Amino acid sequence: MNALKPKHQRLVLLSVALVALIGAALLAAWALRNQASYFYVPSDMAANPPAPGQAVRLGGMVEQGSLKRRADGLTIDFVVGDGKARVPVVFSGIVPDLFVEGSGVVAEGSLRPDGTFAATDLLAKHDENYMPRELADMTEAQKREAIAETE
Amino acid sequence: MHGFANPARFLRIARWLTPALLVVGLAMTAATVVYGLFYAPAERLQGETVRIIFLHIPTVWLGMAGWTTIAVASFVELVWRHPLAGIAARAAAVPGAVFTALGLATGSIWGRPAWGAWWVWDGRLTSFLVLLFLYLGYIALADSVDREGGSSRIPAIFGLVGAINIPIIHFSVTWWNSLHQPPSLTTGGSAMAPAFLWGVLAGVLGFSLLFGGVVLARMRAILAGVQAEARLRRKALEG
Numbered sequence: 581m582n583a584l585k586p587k588h589q590r591l592v593l594l595s596v597a598l599v600a601l602i603g604a605a606l607l608a609a610w611a612l613r614n615q616a617s618y619f620y621v622p623s624d625m626a627a628n629p630p631a632p633g634q635a636v637r638l639g640g641m642v643e644q645g646s647l648k649r650r651a652d653g654l655t656i657d658f659v660v661g662d663g664k665a666r667v668p669v670v671f672s673g674i675v676p677d678l679f680v681e682g683s684g685v686v687a688e689g690s691l692r693p694d695g696t697f698a699a700t701d702l703l704a705k706h707d708e709n710y711m712p713r714e715l716a717d718m719t720e721a722q723k724r725e726a727i728a729e730t731e
Numbered sequence: 732m733h734g735f736a737n738p739a740r741f742l743r744i745a746r747w748l749t750p751a752l753l754v755v756g757l758a759m760t761a762a763t764v765v766y767g768l769f770y771a772p773a774e775r776l777q778g779e780t781v782r783i784i785f786l787h788i789p790t791v792w793l794g795m796a797g798w799t800t801i802a803v804a805s806f807v808e809l810v811w812r813h814p815l816a817g818i819a820a821r822a823a824a825v826p827g828a829v830f831t832a833l834g835l836a837t838g839s840i841w842g843r844p845a846w847g848a849w850w851v852w853d854g855r856l857t858s859f860l861v862l863l864f865l866y867l868g869y870i871a872l873a874d875s876v877d878r879e880g881g882s883s884r885i886p887a888i889f890g891l892v893g894a895i896n897i898p899i900i901h902f903s904v905t906w907w908n909s910l911h912q913p914p915s916l917t918t919g920g921s922a923m924a925p926a927f928l929w930g931v932l933a934g935v936l937g938f939s940l941l942f943g944g945v946v947l948a949r950m951r952a953i954l955a956g957v958q959a960e961a962r963l964r965r966k967a968l969e970g
Contacts, residue, residue, distance in 0.1 A: 591810045598891065605895045609906055617908040618853035639908055676847030678776050686910055703846045708915040710781065710923040712772035 619686050622665035632693045638667060639686040639705065647681050660685060660697070671699040678704035738954060741815055745947045752944030759937025763789070766930050774927075781927070783841045788916075788931050789938035791834035794862060795897055796939065797827020800946070801869065802894035805887035815950075817883045820890055821873050822949035826942055828866035835859060846910060854903035855911035858896060865893040 584592070609616075619639030620630075630636045638660055646659035655672040658681075669687055679685060684705030689698045767785030774781035804820035807813055838856070839849050850856065873886040904913045915922045916931070923931065 587811060594806065594809055594891075601892065601895055602898075605899065609899060609902075613906060616854050616903075616906075618851065618910055619908050621908065639910075676845070677778070677780075678845050679847075680776065683776065701847075703848055703851065703910055705910055706777065706845055706912050708912045708922040710784070710915060710927045711775045712924055712926050713775050713778075 621662040622660055622667045623662055625667055625691070626665040630691055633690050635688070635690055637686055637688050638669070638697050638699075639684070640667075642679070642681050642683055642685050644681050660687065667697050668695070669697045669699050671702055673702070675702050676704040678706055683707070738815060742951065742954065745951055749944055749947040749951065752940045752947065756937050756939070756941030756944055759933055760941055763930060763934035763937055767934070771930055772926050777845055780841060780844045783837050784927065785930050785934050787834060787837040787841060789934040790830045790837060791859070792935050793938055793942050794827060794831030794834045794859070795900060797823050797830060797942070798862060798865070798890075798894060798897055801827065801890040802897075805890035808887045809884060809891070817887060818950050818953050819946065820887065822946045822953060824866060824870050824873060825949070826945045828863065828870060830938075830942070831859070831863045831866055835863060848910075851910050853909040853911055854907040855900065855909050858900045858903050862896055862900060865896060869893065 619637035622638070622640050625636075625638060640660040640662045643659040643661045643666065646657075648657045649655070650657065655670065656675070657668065657670050659666050659668050661667075669689075671687065671689075679702060684707060686703040686705055687697060687699035688701040688703070692698050763785055767782050771782060771785065773779050800823040801820045804816045804823070807816040808820065838859075842851075843849050869886060869889055872889055873883075875881075876883055876885055901914075903909060904911055916928075921928050
């Protein structure tokens with residue numbers, strides 16, 4: 581029986597080491613899946629509510645038609661949902677440009693005993709879609725036409 | 732494969748390929764920046780802020796592609812002992828680190844108006860910052876091996892182990908809830924309107940050519956340094 585050439589021995593050894601390394605990293609990432617998340621979604625919060633007053637982040641979509649501005653002009657109420665659960669949020673301050681209904685948001689703050697989320701900070705979450713303003717105002721048929729023209 | 736490991740043949744090809752890559756890369760990069768700043772449309776929600784993606788996407792792409800280069804070259808060096816592979820890995824480190832830093836800076840500038848924060852500790856941003864630290868560690872390690880003597884296999888092993896961060900960066904937005912959006916460009920298609928997509932793709936190509944030119948230039952410089960040193964040593968022995 582022929583012994584492996586040193587070159588092939590190194591190739592096998594290094595490949596095995598790489599597979600072990602990737603496996604270890606995947607296991608670590610899997611173990612971190614809860615801790616490494618930047619925020620909780622509303623259904624996490626419904627299933628496992630944090631203690632009132634505990635600082636957490638809540639992330640989800642701002643529900644259409646839920647955004648209301650109070651009489652003081654600074655405080656807003658809205659509802660964050662993820663399709664399964666919804667959490668009412670109250671925030672007082674300046675909102676980022678990308679904060680609109682139907683768009684993603686991450687709120688930092690804590691849960692009140694009555695179940696409302698009191699946010700101290702709002703971050704707007706952008707999605708992966710990029711669309712020019714002119715296109716967004718068009719109807720679907722106009723959009724297809726415009727895209728077809730550029731191709 | 733072994734043909735390219737021959738330094739003389741490599742130098743013959745690199746002599747004309749280096750300026751060609753640099754010139755074409757610079758021209759495409761300049762065209763992308765001009766298009767992004769003056770001709771691209773404003774985005775539906777982000778408005779004018781969107782213009783920075785023409786720099787952000789190419790730079791972060793090269794930050795990750797740079798480390799992938801280091802990892803592949805390190806693998807080739809460890810298994811086949813090609814001296815040129817080790818030189819290629821060392822040459823890719825500094826430009827890779829520069830593009831990573833640029834990617835972090837442009838992302839931060841985009842994040843302030845779009846998200847409302849310069850920096851957040853979510854999975855994507857944190858793993859990308861780790862990439863910058865890995866580059867700095869690799870550069871320091873490769874330099875000290877150069878200066879103090881030691882096996883060039885040490886930085887090569889570091890380059891391979893560090894590559895584990897690349898899939899973590901890529902999947903961080905899928906595995907964990909993060910503030911950073913999921914990828915817009917995937918093998919399945921693009922979530923970008925054509926007006927943004929083509930500009931970004933041209934930027935990625937142009938910056939990549941530029942990166943290739945810089946890496947080749949640095950490889951030639953390292954090879955020239957090795958030759959000069961050997962010549963000095965020979966002279967000292969003769970004299």
